[in-house]
Structure formats: C-alpha cells, structure tokens
Amino acid sequence: MIAWSLPAFGINSLEQMQQDTPELRPGQVLIQVEAVSLNYRDLLVVLGRYNPKMHLPRIPASDGAGVVKAIGDGVTRVRPGDRVCGIFMQNWIDGRATPEKVRGALGGDIDGMLAEEVILSEHGVIRIPDYLTMEEAATLPCAALTAWNALVHAGHLTAGETVLIQGTGGVSIFALQFAKAMGARVLGTSSSDAKLDRARALGLDAGLNYRTQPEWAKWVLDQTRGQGADVIVEVGGAGTFAQSLSAVKMGGSVAQIGVLSQSSEPLQIPLILHKQVRVQGIYVGSRTQFEEMNRALEQNRIQPVIDEIYAFKDLPAALLRMQSGGHFGKIVVRVGAA
Ligand SMILES: NC(=O)c1ccc[n+]([C@@H]2O[C@H](COP(=O)([O-])OP(=O)(O)OC[C@H]3O[C@@H](n4cnc5c(N)ncnc54)[C@H](OP(=O)(O)O)[C@@H]3O)[C@@H](O)[C@H]2O)c1
Numbered sequence: 536m537i538a539w540s541l542p543a544f545g546i547n548s549l550e551q552m553q554q555d556t557p558e559l560r561p562g563q564v565l566i567q568v569e570a571v572s573l574n575y576r577d578l579l580v581v582l583g584r585y586n587p588k589m590h591l592p593r594i595p596a597s598d599g600a601g602v603v604k605a606i607g608d609g610v611t612r613v614r615p616g617d618r619v620c621g622i623f624m625q626n627w628i629d630g631r632a633t634p635e636k637v638r639g640a641l642g643g644d645i646d647g648m649l650a651e652e653v654i655l656s657e658h659g660v661i662r663i664p665d666y667l668t669m670e671e672a673a674t675l676p677c678a679a680l681t682a683w684n685a686l687v688h689a690g691h692l693t694a695g696e697t698v699l700i701q702g703t704g705g706v707s708i709f710a711l712q713f714a715k716a717m718g719a720r721v722l723g724t725s726s727s728d729a730k731l732d733r734a735r736a737l738g739l740d741a742g743l744n745y746r747t748q749p750e751w752a753k754w755v756l757d758q759t760r761g762q763g764a765d766v767i768v769e770v771g772g773a774g775t776f777a778q779s780l781s782a783v784k785m786g787g788s789v790a791q792i793g794v795l796s797q798s799s800e801p802l803q804i805p806l807i808l809h810k811q812v813r814v815q816g817i818y819v820g821s822r823t824q825f826e827e828m829n830r831a832l833e834q835n836r837i838q839p840v841i842d843e844i845y846a847f848k849d850l851p852a853a854l855l856r857m858q859s860g861g862h863f864g865k866i867v868v869r870v871g872a873a
Contacts, residue, residue, distance in 0.1 A: 536553075536554060536555075536556055536650060536651040536652045537551055537552070537553060537554075537650070537651050537847070537871075537872060538551070538552050538554050538594050538649060538650030538651065539551055539552075539594060539595065539596075539649040539650070539847075539850050540552045540554075540592045540593070540594055541580070541581060541591055541592055541593050541594070541595055542591055542592040543591060544581065544582060544583030544587075544591075545581070545582065545583070546581055546582070546851050546854050546855065546858075547851070549581065549595075549850060549851055549854075551847075551848065554650070556652045556654070557654050559605055559606075559607045559654060560607050560654075561607045561608040561609045561610075562607055562608075562609050562610060562656060562657055562658075563606075563607040563610070563654050563655065563656055563657065564603055564605075564606050564607070564610060564613055564619070564654065564655055564656070564657050564660055565603070565604045565605040565606070565652060565653075565654050566599075566601040566602070566603060566604065566619060566621070566652065566653045566654070566655065566660070567601045567602050567603075567604045567651065567652060568599045568600070568601035568648055568649075568650060568651060568652065568653055568870045569600060569601045569602065569669040569670075569673075569869070569870055569871070570599065570600050570601075570668075570669040570670045570672070570673035570844075570867055570868070570869055570870055571596045571598060571599040571600075571648050571649055571673055571867070571868045571870055572596075572598045572599075572670075572673040572674040572677075572678070572705070572865050572866065572867045572868075573596065573598075573853055573854065573857055573865075573866045573867075573868065574596075574597060574598060574677045574678055574705060575704065575705070575793070575795070575857065576597070576643075576677065577595050577596050577597065577642060577647075577854070577857075578854055578857050578858055580593075580595055580642060580643060581595055581854060585643065586643065589643065593642070593643075593646060593647070594642065594646035594647050594648075594649050594650055595642045595647050595649055596641070596642045596647040596648045596649040596868075597621070597623045597640060597641040597642040597643070597647055597648065597676060597677050598620070598621075598623070598641075598648060598673055598674065598675070598676040598677050598678075599620065599621055599641075599647070599648025599649070599653065599673055599676075599870070600618065600619070600620045600663055600669045600670075600672035600673040600675075601618075601619065601653070601669065601870070602616060602617070602618055602619075603615050603616060603617045603618075603619055603660075604652070606657070607657075610657045611657070612657045612658070612660070613657060613660060613662065617662055618662065618663050618665075618669070618672065619660040619661060619662055619663060620660065620661055620663050620672055620673065620675055620676050620825075621641050621648055621653065621655050621659055621660055621661075621676060622641075622659050622660065622661055622676060622821075622822045622825055623640060623641060623676045623677050623680070623819040623820075624636060624637050624638075624639055624640050624641075624818075624819060624821075625639035625640070625641065625645065625655065625656060625658075625659035626638060626639040626659075627819075627820075627821045627822065628658055628821060628822045628823065629821050629822065629823040630821065630823075632818060632821075636821075637818060639659075641676075648870075649850065649868070649870070650870070651870055651871055651872075658822070659822075661822055661825050661826065661829070662829075663675070663829070664829050664832055664833045665833075666833065666836060667832075667839070670841060670844055670867045670869065671838065671839040671841065673867055674705065674709075674839040674841065674864075674865040674867065675825070675828070675829075675832075675839070676819075676825070677705075677819055678704075678705035678706045678709050678865060679709045679828060679832075679839065680819050680820040680824060680825050680828055681706050681709075681792055681817055681819050681820065682706050682707070682709035682710035682713055682768065683709070683713055683820065683824065683827075683828040683831070684790075684817050684819070684820045684824060685706075685710060685766070685768045685790030685792060685817050686698065686710060686713050686714055686717065686719075686766060686768070686790070687713075687827075688820075688824065689766075689788055689790040689813070689815035689817055690765070690766030690788045690790055691788070692714065692717055692719055692765065692766055693717075693718075693719075694717060694718030694719065695718060695719070695720070696719050696720070696765035696766065697719065697720045697721075697722060697758075697759055697764045697765050697766075697784075698710065698714040698719050698720070698721045698722070698764060698765065698766045698767075698768065699721075699722045699723065699724075699755055699764040699766070699767045699768065699779075699782060700714075700721060700722070700723040700724075700739075700768045701723070701724050701745075701767075701768065701769065701770050701771045701775055701793075702723075702724065702725055702726070702770060702771070702795070703723070703725050703727075703730040703731075703733070703734055703863045703864070704770065704860075704862065704864075705864060705865045705866075706768065706770055706792060706793065707723070707768060707770060708734070708737070708840050708863070708864040708865075709839070710768040711723065711734060711737055711738065711739060712737060712738070712837050712840075713831070713837070714766075715737070715738035716831065716835040716837060719765075719766075720740045721738065721739050721740050722739075722740060722741050722742070722743075722755055722758055722759075722764060723739045723741075723742045723743075724742065724743050724744070724745040724751045725742060725743075725744060725745065726744065726745060726746045726860065727744065727746075728744055730863050731743075731744065733863055734863075737840070741758055750778075751778060751782070752778035752779070752781035752782040753781075755782035756781070756782065759784070762784050762785075763781075763782055763783050763784035763785070763787060763810075764782055764783055764784060764787060765783075765784050765787045765788070766787060766788045766790065767779045767782060767783050767787070767788070767789045767790065768790055768792065769789050769790055769791045769792055769793065770792050770793030770795055771793060771795050771796045772793050772794040772795055772796055772797075773794070773796060773797050773798040774795070774796025774797055774798045775795075775796055776789075776791075776798070776802070777798070777800060777802070777803050780803050780806040780807060780810070780812060781803075781806065783810065783812050784810075785810045785811060785812075786810070786811050786812075786813075787810075787812060787813070788812070788813045788814075788815060789812055789813070789814045789815070790815055790817050791814055791815065791816045791817065792817045839864070839865060840863065840864030840865060841864060841865050841866075841867050842856075842862040842863050842864050842865060842866050843856065843862070843866055843867070844867045844868070844869055845866070845867070845868045845869070846868075846869060847868060847869060847870055847871055847872065849868070850868055853866050853868050
C-alpha cells in the first residue's frame with residue numbers, strides 16, 4: 536500500500552512510500568482510508584514547528600475516513616464494511632483529559648492517516664454519519680470536534696447568545712455552522728471581503744475585515760451594544776488574545792484554541808479578572824464528545840465546507856494551499872493511487 540512519509544521536516548521532504556500493511560492483532564481494525572482532511576496542525580507538524588523533537592519518519596495527518604476492511608480477534612465495536620474515522624487522540628475515550636489520555640495523537644505521537652491502509656485499536660475509531668461523503672467525514676475528527684467543544688463544553692452556548700469566530704479556516708467555519716444550528720448570533724472576522732461574503736451565505740450575521748480594520752474588538756462591542764460576545768472562538772492566539780479579552784462579555788468565555796499569530800505585547804491579565812472571563816484551553820476532544828457531535832450533525836444535516844479536494848499525489852500542493860491561507864473551510868486529500 537502507498538503512504539506519505541515525513542523522513543525530515545519540510546514540505547519538500549515528504550515522500551510517497553510503498554509499505555507493507557502491518558499485521559492485524561487482536562482488538563485492532565484495518566481501515567481502507569478513502570479521504571484525509573488537513574489541519575493547520577498537520578502543516579506545523581510537516582514544517583517541524585509543532586514538535587521539533589518529533590520522532591521521524593512519521594506518516595502525517597490526524598483526520599481520515601474510510602471503510603473497515605478487516606477486524607482482529609475480539610473486536611466488537613465495528614464490523615467489516617462500516618464507515619469510520621479515527622479519533623484524534625487514540626486513548627481519549629471519555630471523561631476529562633489526563634496526560635495518559637492525550638498521548639497517542641494520530642499524525643503526531645503515532646503514525647497518522649495519510650496511507651491507503653491504517654490499523655487502529657477498535658477503541659480509536661468511530662462510525663461516521665451516513666449522510667456524509669467520505670471527504671466530508673474526513674473533516675470531523677479535529678476541526679469539527681474542536682469547534683463543538685469550544686461552543687458546547689467551554690462556551691456553554693445557548694440560543695440567542697453571540698459568538699465571535701476569527702478567520703474562515705476549518706475550526707471557525709464549523710463553529711459558525713454549529714453556532715447557527717444552536718440558535719446563536721455569529722460575528723466573524725476575516726482577511727478577505729470575499730470570504731466574509733461566503734460566510735454570510737452560511738449564516739454569518741455580521742463580518743469585519745481585520746486587514747483593513749484591525750481594531751475588531753471595538754467593532755464587536757459596537758455590534759453587541761457595548762456588551763461583548765458571549766463566546767469567542769479564539770484561533771488567533773497571541774496576536775488576537777488581547778482583543779479577544781476586550782471583545783468578550785463580562786462573565787463570557789474565551790475558548791483558547793489556536794496559535795495562528797504572534798505578538799510581543801504583554802498579556803492583559805487584569806481584564807480577565809475584572810470581566811470574570813472564563814478562558815478555557817481546548818485540545819480537540821474525546822470519543823464520547825465526537826459521538827455527541829455526530830448526533831448533532833445528523834440532526835441538523837450540517838454539510839462540512841470543503842475548499843478543495845486534492846489527489847493523493849498532490850499532498851504538497853494541498854499543504855501549500857493551507858500555508859497560503861487562501862482556503863475557506865477544509866482542505867481534503869483523496870487517498871489512493873488514482
Ligand atoms: N487546540 C486544538 O485542539 C486545536 C484544534 C484545531 C486547530 N487548532 C489550532 O487552531 C488554529 C486554526 O486551525 P485550523 O485548522 O482551523 O486552521 P486553518 O483552516 O488553516 O485556518 C486558518 C485561517 O485562520 C485565519 N487567520 C489567520 N491568521 C489570523 C488572525 N491573526 N486573526 C484572525 N484570523 C486569522 C485565516 O482566515 P481568513 O483568511 O478568513 O482571515 C486563515 O485562513 C491553528 O492555530 C490550529 O493549530 C487547535
């Protein structure tokens with residue numbers, strides 16, 4: 536079978552390799568992978584900026600969907616023919632995260648999904664909603680679950696509240712779709728007016744171009760009668776955090792997810808306490824939360840937004856597309872020689 540391997544950091548170092556399928560052991564599942572979606576984290580992994588000490592070679596990518604081809608002795612959770620995704624952290628099944636549970640991240644701690652055949656523990660896979668294509672299902676394990684947790688578990692979002700999304704990448708567009716399905720008002724920023732128009736078509740209530748109008752926190756306050764947003768889906772990191780604290784409502788939540796930007800400005804700690812902000816770090820989520828999200832996806836028939844689907848051989852071009860920031864929603868790679 537063919538797999539993409541990273542023997543050294545850098546997009547140009549990626550190699551397509553012919554590999555033997557590992558032996559299927561008791562409790563394991565062999566998946567014929569059909570599609571993989573890319574996350575910003577996969578780009579950081581390939582560039583060596585996620586974990587410069589990562590053991591190489593490594594098969595990248597956390598998010599893949601496919602069909603169960605065979606099961607090992609004792610497997611009861613899935614059967615051959617089932618359509619499944621791997622879960623991001625193979626050991627985080629339920630409950631709160633622990634250091635043990637967050638070990639075993641696909642495409643990081645262990646080999647990922649950019650291979651025609653992948654073997655995972657039966658506990659590390661989840662059935663995917665019937666109404667989704669393989670390409671759509673491949674977008675769920677990281678970006679969708681992170682957005683779900685930001686709104687539901689960190690933000691405790693309820694209908695009528697206001698959410699701010701930053702940019703129009705994978706996490707943010709899922710957050711937009713979930714927040715609209717939950718009856719929230721959604722404000723959003725983007726580098727591009729054209730992307731804001733596309734987001735409006737998905738339900739965005741108001742948008743601002745942060746390139747032409749960098750003081751977006753003031754705009755959020757204007758949009759909310761000076762109150763601020765109830766939940767901020769914080770993907771910008773250091774370069775946006777200070778404005779997020781200004782833009783969040785008193786007693787509101789900042790779901791801290793991303794690391795897209797830098798800043799040399801000091802942290803505004805007093806704002807956190809004066810406004811009694813809940814700053815909650817998010818690290819994807821558990822399998823149980825994934826199952827919960829899948830029920831919400833099915834109920835609302837939410838269609839993941841795919842920017843572009845690349846052929847397997849074009850993985851480097853797909854990563855360059857992500858690096859350019861030109862995409863809207865998710866970038867997908869179809870797996871297989873064709
Ligand atoms: N903690 C977790 O569990 C977790 C899970 C998933 C992702 N993440 C992190 O969350 C971030 C987003 O991930 P992703 O996969 O959704 O990325 P992505 O699809 O590559 O989205 C990136 C988009 O963010 C926007 N952006 C870039 N810089 C920005 C800034 N300074 N302010 C506002 N928007 C900005 C841009 O959209 P526009 O062109 O529209 O501005 C860009 O296209 C990354 O840092 C990633 O590592 C963390």
